[in-house]
Amino acid sequence: MRLELRGVRKGYGGVEVLHGVDLTAEGGQVLAIAGANGAGKSTLIKVLAGAAPLDGGTILLDGEPLTLRGPEDAQALGFRTVYQELSLVPQMTVTENVLLGALPTKRGLVDWPAAHARVRALLEEIGFADIDPRARAGKLSVARQQMVEIAKALAVEPRMLVLDEPSAVLAGTDLDRLFDLIRRLRERGVAILYVSHRLAEVMEISDRITVIKDGRVVDTLTPALTSEDEIIALMAGRRLEQIYPDRVPESGKPLLSVRGLSRDGAFDDVSFDLAAGEIVGMFGLVGSGRSEVARCLFGADRQTSGTVELDGAVTRFRTPGDAIGAGIALVTEDRKHSGLVLGMDITDNTTFATMPRISHAGLLNTRRRAANVQDMIERLGINPPRPEMPVRHLSGGNQQKVVLAKWLLTRPRVLILDEPTRGVDMATRVDIYRMIDELTREGVAILLISSDLAEVLGATDRVLVMRGGRLVAEVGSADTTEDEVLAHSVGVAA
Amino acid sequence: MTGQQTSTVRDTDSGKAPEATAPASARWRAAVPPPTILVLIGVAIAIVVVAGITNDSFLTEGNMTNLLRQMVTTGLLALGMLLVILTGGIDLSVGSVVALTGIMSAGLVSGLPLPLAVLMAIVIGVLCGTVNGIMVARFSLAPFVVTLASMTTFRGLTYVYSKTPITPTTPDFLTLGSQNVGPIPIAAIITLLMFALGWVLINRTSAGRALLGIGGNREAVRLAGVKVQRHLVLAYALSGLCAGVAGVILASRVGIAQPSLGQGFELDAIAACVIGGASLSGGRGTIGGTLAGVVLLGLIDNLLSLYDVQSYWQQVLKGLIIAVAILVRRGERQNT
Structure with a gap:
C-alpha cells in the first residue's frame, strides 16, 4: 500500500x-x-x-x-x-x-x-x-x-x-x-x-x-x-542553542513552607519548602499524589491535616479564589478539562482569573482587559495573535500559552506548574523554560511537576520525588541522575 | 473526553469579521454562511414583507402594537432563560412563576399601594428563582429535575393563593400592561430596557463572562477563582426576576389573573433561545440572537392568527418551524 x-x-x-x-x-x-x-x-x-x-x-x-x-x-x-x-x-x-x-x-x-x-x-x-x-x-x-x-x-x-x-x-x-x-x-x-x-x-x-x-x-x-x-x-526554523536555561541555585528564605500536609486517600505527610526565586521539580509516577498535592496547596481540594505557611503566616485556602488572592497560581495538568473554556476566546480565557481586578462594581474595564490580553499575546507569542479567536482553534502549545497567560496576569508569587509541557512542542517548551527562569528573577517561586525526567532535572534547582502518596527523596538537580530519580520513584535502591 | 461533542462558538453579537490578512481568510469567509442573527433578521424581514403584501391588517398600527405586546412575555422569559441556559442549565418553572406572581400582584394590589404590590410580586419571583438556584448550585441537583419539581410546586402555590381568577380592582394596575407611549406599549419598552441590561450583564460584567465560562467548562473557571455556586444562584434568581416582571405585566394586560396562567410558556422561552443560537449544553448564546428568536416566534404566532389558522394547527406549524430553524443552525455549525 x-x-x-x-x-x-x-x-x-x-x-x-x-x-x-x-x-x-x-x-x-x-x-x-x-x-x-x-x-x-x-x-x-x-x-x-x-x-x-x-x-x-x-x-x-x-x-x-x-x-x-x-x-x-x-x-x-x-x-x-x-x-x-x-x-x-x-x-x-x-x-x-x-x-x-x-x-x-x-x-x-x-x-x-x-x-x-x-x-x-x-x-x-x-x-x-x-x-x-x-x-x-x-x-x-x-x-x-x-x-x-x-x-x-x-x-x-x-x-x-x-x-x-x-x-x-x-x-x-x-x-x-x-x-x-x-x-x-x-x-x-x-x-x-x-x-x-x-x-x-x-x-x-x-x-x-x-x-x-x-x-x-x-x-x-x-x-x-x-x-x-x-x-x-x-x-x-532556527537552531535552539540550549533547551534549559543555566541556573545558579540559591536558597533564600522559604516563601512557602509545607509541613505534614495530608489528604486521605491521596497523599500523606508531605513537607517541603519553596524559596523565592527557586525552581523545585516534583517527580513521581502517575498516581503518586503529585497533582493532588498541587490541588491541595491551591485550595481546589481540602487537606485532612498539616499546615501551609506563606511568608511565615499559616494559611488555609478554602477556595482557589483564596489562593489566587494570596498569590498562588496553578497550571493544571489537563488544560482541556480544567484549564480552558474551549468555546470561548483568547480574551476570556486569559482573564478568567483576574476579572475582579479589572472590573469596577462588577463592570469590566474592557480597555484594560484588551491591553492585558495584548500584553500577554506579545509576551508569550500566542499565535495567531487574535484575541477574539476561540481557543478551540489554537494548537496545543498555543493553548498552553493561553493558560500560562491567565496565571501570569494574576502576578503570582508561587507558580505551580503541573505537566506544563505535555503535548507541547520543543520550541514552545524552550519558551516556557525561559519564561519560568525569568519569573524566578522577579522572585517568583516555582513548583514544576513533571513526569519527564529530562525536564524535571534540566529545568529545576532541586527535585522532590513522590511515591505512593509520600515524599520519598529530595535531590539537587545538578548532583543526581535520571536513573537515581527514577529509582526513588519506583522504590528500588539506585 | 468532555467538550468533544460541543461545537464551535461563533461570536454572533460582535459581528467582527476576521481581518483579511491572508488570502486564506477571504476564502474562509466565503465558505461560511452568515451568522445566526443575520439569518434570523433576514427571515423576519422576509416574513414582514410577505405578510404586509398578502394581508391588509398585518401592517396596521393596531396589529403592530398588538404584536409588540404579545412578544413581551416570551421576551422576558427568554431573557431570563438565556442566562440559565448559558450556564448549561434550564428553568422549566418560569411558566408557574408567571402564574404565581401574576395572581399575587392582582390580589395584593387591592390591599397595598400599587408600587409595593408590584414590587412584592417581583420579589416573590426572585425568591422562586433563588430556591431553584440554591437547589442546583448548593446541592448539585440536575437543573431539569429541580425546576420540574418547582414548576409543580409553584403552580400548586398559585392555586393555594387563589383557586378562582382574580380581577384587579385598581385601574392604575391595568396601565402597565395596556398603555402605550405613542404606538409602543410601555411593557415593550420595559422589555427592551431589560434586554439592554442583559446585554451589558453578559458582555460587560465579570458575572456575565463567568456564566458563559461555567457553561463552557465549570472546572476551569472554578480553578480560576470564579465563585461558581454564587453565579449559578444569580442566573436562576434573575430568571425568576424576569418571570416575576412578566407575570405582573401579563396580569395587568389581561386584566384578570387566572391560576392557570402561563402554562407551557417555558417552552416558548427555551425555543426562542435555541432559535437564537444558544446551546442547551451551555457556554454559548447571545442576547441579540435570543431577541431575534423572540421576534420570529412572535411574528409566527401573530400571522397564524391573522390568517385564521386553527389553534391546533398553529401549534403543529410552530413546532415544525422551530425544528427547521434548529436544523438550519446545525448545518451552519458544521461548517466551522
Whole structure:
C-alpha cells in the first residue's frame, strides 16, 4: 500500500493551516511526523482520518485518486486513527468500547462470552493482557485507556494506523510494549504514521521522519542520517542553542513552607519548602499524589491535616479564589478539562482569573482587559495573535500559552506548574523554560511537576520525588541522575 | 473526553469579521454562511414583507402594537432563560412563576399601594428563582429535575393563593400592561430596557463572562477563582426576576389573573433561545440572537392568527418551524 498526499490544503476558523502538504506513507514502514505546535500536525491527522474535507490538493491510494467524504470512508479503507484525546465512553466496559457498534451476536442477542474473549485476545496481541475486558473504561488509568484506544483501532485489521502523540501518557515499559506492537504491525505490512513531539522516540521507532513547519513539509529525513538537533532546528526554523536555561541555585528564605500536609486517600505527610526565586521539580509516577498535592496547596481540594505557611503566616485556602488572592497560581495538568473554556476566546480565557481586578462594581474595564490580553499575546507569542479567536482553534502549545497567560496576569508569587509541557512542542517548551527562569528573577517561586525526567532535572534547582502518596527523596538537580530519580520513584535502591 | 461533542462558538453579537490578512481568510469567509442573527433578521424581514403584501391588517398600527405586546412575555422569559441556559442549565418553572406572581400582584394590589404590590410580586419571583438556584448550585441537583419539581410546586402555590381568577380592582394596575407611549406599549419598552441590561450583564460584567465560562467548562473557571455556586444562584434568581416582571405585566394586560396562567410558556422561552443560537449544553448564546428568536416566534404566532389558522394547527406549524430553524443552525455549525 502506498498513500500519497499531493498539495493538500486545509483551513479552519479563518486560518489556512495546511498550505500544500506533500507526504508519502508506505505499507510496512513507520513514518514519523514531527512539527512545532501550530505546524498543522493535528489537521493533517484529521485529513487522513477523513474527518476534515480537503480545501485543495489530492490524496492518491496506490496511484489512484481517493476522496474521503467522512470518517466512514477512511475506516472502510482500513485507515485507523488513535487521537491524542481519548474518545472512550467511560461508563462502558473495555469490551463495549473496543467493539463499539460491532459486538458479536447470537440469535439477535449480544454474545458476551465471545465478545470478551475476542477483546482479551486483542489485548494479549498488543501486549496488554493485564487489562480486564470487563472493567469500566473510565476506571482504568489514562495509560491503560490509551492502550484500549489502540486495541479499538486494531479490532479490524488496519492498512494504515495513525498514532497521535501516543506516548504522551505512556512511560517506561508501557512505551516499550507499544514499540514492540508497532514493529509487529510494520512486519505485517501496515503503514504507520507516528506523530510525536518526543524526538528520542521518533528517532528510535521511525523509518523516515517528515518535518512540517507552518503547514508545509520542510524535509523528510532518515533517522540514521540525522540528529535530534537537526530536527529541532528544522521544526523551529532556527537552531535552539540550549533547551534549559543555566541556573545558579540559591536558597533564600522559604516563601512557602509545607509541613505534614495530608489528604486521605491521596497523599500523606508531605513537607517541603519553596524559596523565592527557586525552581523545585516534583517527580513521581502517575498516581503518586503529585497533582493532588498541587490541588491541595491551591485550595481546589481540602487537606485532612498539616499546615501551609506563606511568608511565615499559616494559611488555609478554602477556595482557589483564596489562593489566587494570596498569590498562588496553578497550571493544571489537563488544560482541556480544567484549564480552558474551549468555546470561548483568547480574551476570556486569559482573564478568567483576574476579572475582579479589572472590573469596577462588577463592570469590566474592557480597555484594560484588551491591553492585558495584548500584553500577554506579545509576551508569550500566542499565535495567531487574535484575541477574539476561540481557543478551540489554537494548537496545543498555543493553548498552553493561553493558560500560562491567565496565571501570569494574576502576578503570582508561587507558580505551580503541573505537566506544563505535555503535548507541547520543543520550541514552545524552550519558551516556557525561559519564561519560568525569568519569573524566578522577579522572585517568583516555582513548583514544576513533571513526569519527564529530562525536564524535571534540566529545568529545576532541586527535585522532590513522590511515591505512593509520600515524599520519598529530595535531590539537587545538578548532583543526581535520571536513573537515581527514577529509582526513588519506583522504590528500588539506585 | 468532555467538550468533544460541543461545537464551535461563533461570536454572533460582535459581528467582527476576521481581518483579511491572508488570502486564506477571504476564502474562509466565503465558505461560511452568515451568522445566526443575520439569518434570523433576514427571515423576519422576509416574513414582514410577505405578510404586509398578502394581508391588509398585518401592517396596521393596531396589529403592530398588538404584536409588540404579545412578544413581551416570551421576551422576558427568554431573557431570563438565556442566562440559565448559558450556564448549561434550564428553568422549566418560569411558566408557574408567571402564574404565581401574576395572581399575587392582582390580589395584593387591592390591599397595598400599587408600587409595593408590584414590587412584592417581583420579589416573590426572585425568591422562586433563588430556591431553584440554591437547589442546583448548593446541592448539585440536575437543573431539569429541580425546576420540574418547582414548576409543580409553584403552580400548586398559585392555586393555594387563589383557586378562582382574580380581577384587579385598581385601574392604575391595568396601565402597565395596556398603555402605550405613542404606538409602543410601555411593557415593550420595559422589555427592551431589560434586554439592554442583559446585554451589558453578559458582555460587560465579570458575572456575565463567568456564566458563559461555567457553561463552557465549570472546572476551569472554578480553578480560576470564579465563585461558581454564587453565579449559578444569580442566573436562576434573575430568571425568576424576569418571570416575576412578566407575570405582573401579563396580569395587568389581561386584566384578570387566572391560576392557570402561563402554562407551557417555558417552552416558548427555551425555543426562542435555541432559535437564537444558544446551546442547551451551555457556554454559548447571545442576547441579540435570543431577541431575534423572540421576534420570529412572535411574528409566527401573530400571522397564524391573522390568517385564521386553527389553534391546533398553529401549534403543529410552530413546532415544525422551530425544528427547521434548529436544523438550519446545525448545518451552519458544521461548517466551522
